[in-house]
Amino acid sequence: MNEIKEAFTKITPDRLDDIKEELKTRDENIVIETKKKKKRYLLTLPIVAVCAAMVFMLWPATHSIQTVVGLDVNPSVELNLDDDYKIVEVKTNNEDGKKIVGNMDLKGSDIEVGVNALIGAMLKEGYIDELKNSLLISVTGENEQENEKLRQQLSLNIDELLKASDINGSIVSQTINDQNVENLAKQYQISVGKAEIIQQLVSKNPLYTFDSLKNLSIHELNLLLQSNQVEQVSITGHASESGYIGKDKAQSIAFNDAQVSQPTVQKVEMDYDDGVMVYEVEFYKDQVEYDYEINALNGEIIKSEKDGERTSQSASSSNQSSNQNSSNRSQTSTQQISQDQAKSIAKKHAGVQSVSQEKIHKDYDDGVYKFEYEFVSGDYKYEYEINAMTSTVMKHEKEYVGTVKLTQNEAKQKAFSHANVSSSNAYDVEVELDHQYYEVSFKSGQYEYEYKINASDGSIVAHEKDYDD
Incomplete structure (x- = not known):
């Protein structure tokens, strides 16, 4: 501002004393005209010279923020x-x-x-x-x-x-x-x-x-x-994706992993998930739906999901499924694969041998008995649905979770300890590994608790306690 003021002073003649003497000998009135537009003031030339020299001192005190x-x-x-x-x-x-x-x-x-x-x-x-x-x-x-x-x-x-x-x-x-x-x-x-x-x-x-x-x-x-x-x-304009792998590369990575060629693409777009910019890639081939999340910076597959049967089914197939419900329910356990067999099928499909953090249970859904199996191997969590009657993989998902050192039980106990709640007094307990964190929820007394716990070092990232009404 000082530089601007000095430059302004150099180009503005200092005629203040001359103007004063000149005004003494003049009889006419000096009229100040004001114009309301934008509150700018139009002054006669003699007055402008005086005001211009003072503008830098008066300006800050006479202008409000609009x-x-x-x-x-x-x-x-x-x-x-x-x-x-x-x-x-x-x-x-x-x-x-x-x-x-x-x-x-x-x-x-x-x-x-x-x-x-x-x-x-x-x-x-x-x-x-x-x-x-x-x-x-x-x-x-x-x-x-x-x-x-x-x-x-x-x-x-x-x-x-x-x-x-x-x-x-x-x-x-x-x-x-x-x-x-x-x-x-x-x-x-x-x-x-x-x-x-x-x-x-x-x-x-x-x-x-x-x-x-x-x-x-x-x-x-x-x-x-x-x-x-x-x-x-x-x-x-368009936000540049030059710093990322790009949609075409993300799509190619997903196609190669799914081992499909020329599928029908439903969506390829940028998204943000748990601290990472990702490309969401969705496509289908031969009535099988695929859903991928690809790290937008390095091309790593963060999540992959394969749905063995598309959601849109014909009325005839739905009726056929309904008619088979009663017969499927009556089938004996000897006609179904065992829990260990379901695990073996999932591990073979995933290409892994050593696993941890296993969860498996048998379910009956839409006329089909199936095993829902979840486990961790390396830096990934896998989720599988195995048809208990045909041994086929109905659905599978692979998600990056990083280094998991904490077990589900350890995460649960950390939450109980922090909440000062004994395990015997907790109910509706749920523990879910999501990306790099365990999400633990439970109820005790009149309260509901939610915890987010780092799966690598066991630190409590976030927690909430709400009145359970």
Whole structure:
């Protein structure tokens, strides 16, 4: 600001004493005309010279905040504007934001000047490039119509600035009118703009939570916005997938693992699951459905599922199944495979020998006796459904869980101990290994307990205690 002031002083003649002498000899009245539009004041030329010299001292005290513009990449910066769209205050929401602002003094600058300076700094520091080409603009204020105009203009300006740097950017922009978003932003210690984006994603996809998405970058959130087709935001360009293996590679990995060629593809899209960006690949071949989750960074198969029979069945096959129910129920156990045989079939199919964390039980569903068998081998959890009558694999799933050192019983006991509940007083106990964690739930007395326990080191990641009504 001092540099701007010095430059302004050099080009402005110091005629204050001359003006005073001149006014003494003049009889006409000096009229000050005001124009209400944007609260800008039009003054006669002699007065302008005096006011111009004083603007730097008077400006901060006479301008109130009317609009807030948020810029988020990973650096997060908010610009508070007056009703002339000049910057009153610059706020940084994280350390990267502080780094970008640095020693820049943007107070009093037009919004376009401030935004261009900040985007330029982000480009220079490598926060925006061809691999991470996403940026979020958020405009908040009482005048919705003016906010929308400003959003559109800033989006166009930034797009041109990125193209001038040979970057095909993807700009996410929005206007915000929901006061509750500010509370969410404070709760999760993120910007208001980012909180609004996450809220839109959580509303669109019930599998998402604020906790799971709060640490994602704007680029990662943009990828999810495009996959989930959120309509409440404006998106120009496409979020780059150059930093990931890509949809074609993910699809090829799934096809090769399933050992199928030219299947009918139902879906290949980016998603986020338990801390990892993934490609969801769904397809079917010969009435068999396949569902894969592929690590978007390294191509590792996180989850694979094969459903031996498609959900859409003809009425005749359904009737046939219904007619066979009674005869299937009457078949003796000698006509069915044993539990050990079911285990052997599943292990052979999975190509493993040594297993742990086994759970198996027999079930009767839709006219079929089957064994549901779950086990861990290496860094993966396997789930199988084996037809007890035909010995065929009806369904199987493979999911990455990492290094599992804790047993199911140990996880359960840790939860009981933390809750100060004895095992004899706990009921409706369920233990499920999900990715790298055990999810333990149980009831005791008038309360219901839920625990998330790290399967590798036994640490309690999260826990809840609710009144069971």
